[in-house]
Amino acid sequence: MNSSSAAPGDGEKARAAGAKPPMRDALVAAAFRLFLERGYEQTTVDDIVALAGVGRRSFFRYFPSKEDVVFPDHERCLADMEAFLAAGGEDEEPVARVCDAARLVLRMYAENPAFSVQRYRLTKRVPGLRAYELSVVWRYERALADYLRGRFAGRRDGTLRADVIAAAVVAAHNNALRSWLRSDGQGDAGAAVDHALGYVQSAFGAAPVPPAAEAPEDVVVVVSRRGAPLWRVVQEIETTLGRD
Amino acid sequence: MNSSSAAPGDGEKARAAGAKPPMRDALVAAAFRLFLERGYEQTTVDDIVALAGVGRRSFFRYFPSKEDVVFPDHERCLADMEAFLAAGGEDEEPVARVCDAARLVLRMYAENPAFSVQRYRLTKRVPGLRAYELSVVWRYERALADYLRGRFAGRRDGTLRADVIAAAVVAAHNNALRSWLRSDGQGDAGAAVDHALGYVQSAFGAAPVPPAAEAPEDVVVVVSRRGAPLWRVVQEIETTLGRD
DNA sequence: ACGGCGATGGCACTGAGTGCTGTGAAGAGA
DNA sequence: TCTCTTCACAGCACTCAGTGCCATCGCCGT
Numbered sequence: 001m002n003s004s005s006a007a008p009g010d011g012e013k014a015r016a017a018g019a020k021p022p023m024r025d026a027l028v029a030a031a032f033r034l035f036l037e038r039g040y041e042q043t044t045v046d047d048i049v050a051l052a053g054v055g056r057r058s059f060f061r062y063f064p065s066k067e068d069v070v071f072p073d074h075e076r077c078l079a080d081m082e083a084f085l086a087a088g089g090e091d092e093e094p095v096a097r098v099c100d101a102a103r104l105v106l107r108m109y110a111e112n113p114a115f116s117v118q119r120y121r122l123t124k125r126v127p128g129l130r131a132y133e134l135s136v137v138w139r140y141e142r143a144l145a146d147y148l149r150g151r152f153a154g155r156r157d158g159t160l161r162a163d164v165i166a167a168a169v170v171a172a173h174n175n176a177l178r179s180w181l182r183s184d185g186q187g188d189a190g191a192a193v194d195h196a197l198g199y200v201q202s203a204f205g206a207a208p209v210p211p212a213a214e215a216p217e218d219v220v221v222v223v224s225r226r227g228a229p230l231w232r233v234v235q236e237i238e239t240t241l242g243r244d
Numbered sequence: 245m246n247s248s249s250a251a252p253g254d255g256e257k258a259r260a261a262g263a264k265p266p267m268r269d270a271l272v273a274a275a276f277r278l279f280l281e282r283g284y285e286q287t288t289v290d291d292i293v294a295l296a297g298v299g300r301r302s303f304f305r306y307f308p309s310k311e312d313v314v315f316p317d318h319e320r321c322l323a324d325m326e327a328f329l330a331a332g333g334e335d336e337e338p339v340a341r342v343c344d345a346a347r348l349v350l351r352m353y354a355e356n357p358a359f360s361v362q363r364y365r366l367t368k369r370v371p372g373l374r375a376y377e378l379s380v381v382w383r384y385e386r387a388l389a390d391y392l393r394g395r396f397a398g399r400r401d402g403t404l405r406a407d408v409i410a411a412a413v414v415a416a417h418n419n420a421l422r423s424w425l426r427s428d429g430q431g432d433a434g435a436a437v438d439h440a441l442g443y444v445q446s447a448f449g450a451a452p453v454p455p456a457a458e459a460p461e462d463v464v465v466v467v468s469r470r471g472a473p474l475w476r477v478v479q480e481i482e483t484t485l486g487r488d
Numbered sequence: 489a490c491g492g493c494g495a496t497g498g499c500a501c502t503g504a505g506t507g508c509t510g511t512g513a514a515g516a517g518a
Numbered sequence: 519t520c521t522c523t524t525c526a527c528a529g530c531a532c533t534c535a536g537t538g539c540c541a542t543c544g545c546c547g548t
Contacts, residue, residue: 163415167415175408299498301497489548491548499541503536508529509531517523
């Protein structure tokens with residue numbers, strides 16, 4: 001792989017001018033080259049800065065920690081997701097909205113399949129990187145949950161629903177994403193994620209793929225044991241419909 | 245709080261004999277005393293071992309890292325959960341089984357409310373501990389998901405369902421647990437978790453409280469907007485029942 | 489007494505991360 | 519053109535987490 005094209009830099013502060021700091025990209029490229037050659041833990045920060053030809057102190061100016069260099073674009077993606085959620089109106093279906101937000105993450109991975117696959121292999125075998133990835137995923141999940149908490153404010157069990165649905169969306173997204181990454185980026189990642197998110201939407205009461213132009217034809221199924229009290233049936237219907 | 249009673253040690257290797265290593269408990273007690281006094285990051289491992297009156301090397305013999313001393317009982321709880329899941333038969337309802345497994349974690353927290361509340365406050369304000377807690381929670385979630393993957397083997401979307409349900413169960417459990425921890429351990433944690441898990445069970449098609457002694461006489465209610473195609477209704481029923 | 493043997497303590501080392509200072513290049517203003 | 523400011527960078531020194539190695543001590547069986 002070409003090391004210069006494998007490093008998706010964002011450029012933080014110089015973004016307004018459209019210019020990208022070459023140093024950041026150079027550090028990411030050097031780091032991944034060494035990580036793939038000898039492994040993550042066998043590579044020190046001194047090795048990276050030596051290969052990149054910069055001072056050690058500069059590394060920590062661009063990346064707060066050694067782990068951050070493996071996820072150089074998540075900060076921007078998280079900001080994009082928060083902006084996307086904040087831009088939504090009150091008439092949007094909340095669950096569909098967070099599903100669309102999750103698709104933003106997939107798009108970031110799909111923009112650079114080779115890079116994403118290599119990073120996946122790296123994080124899979126290095127426990128420290130796995131732990132770091134969890135904290136990244138957690139921030140996405142928090143963003144979704146906070147949005148849903150706002151939309152569900154006042155509802156019964158609002159925060160519970162928000163947390164559970166956010167977790168389910170993230171889990172479904174990651175299930176499809178990792179399946180795609182395991183296949184070396186072959187296949188249609190978008191379709192896989194759509195299918196996974198459709199399952200979550202169907203489980204939580206919204207129509208999986210609302211036909212925008214057609215009338216909203218919802219189907220709701222309630223399963224109850226005979227002998228259950230009527231209030232339980234009503235409760236189930238309310239729960240499935242997501243109303244109070 | 246009494247520092248000697250606040251440290252729930254487990255005793256790993258000496259468990260068979262029933263004896264507990266006092267050193268481990270002493271380290272936990274000393275660590276929490278200092279963490280609460282000056283904060284986690286302001287406390288070095290040298291401070292802890294000095295207070296406990298042991299050598300620095302011994303700390304890392306009992307705890308692989310500084311973070312581990314904050315979660316001294318999770319390793320045992322995780323082993324308990326895996327054993328519980330492995331002991332289940334094939335006739336058990338899978339979702340109910342993982343809900344029961346999640347209740348094991350709650351029980352561990354509820355066994356020592358004062359300790360749990362203090363740890364919660366600690367992890368809430370220290371980013372490093374939050375990240376570590378995520379990796380702990382992730383292992384619980386993996387245990388649940390692996391169990392469900394085994395039970396759902398062969399089903400359509402088996403791994404997807406397993407991952408999503410495991411994530412939902414963990415999220416619901418944590419929602420109730422954290423609510424209980426925020427209230428300083430007041431209220432009925434068990435009831436809160438039961439309610440949260442009941443929501444997840446209802447969302448994923450199983451009856452929340454299956455009456456074990458009665459005959460399984462299921463009733464299916466289908467609510468549909470007129471005009472929905474039949475295949476959509478069938479799809480909903482299959483999805484809700486979790487069959488193929 | 490003797491020889492393992494496991495738990496502990498001490499020491500030195502690596503490596504991540506931080507604070508501080510010097511330096512050079514670029515830019516604003518006289 | 520000279521100067522002053524500013525900012526990114528390099529270099530240094532330091533703290534602290536974590537590890538490997540070895541010496542020591544107490545315990546136990548022979």
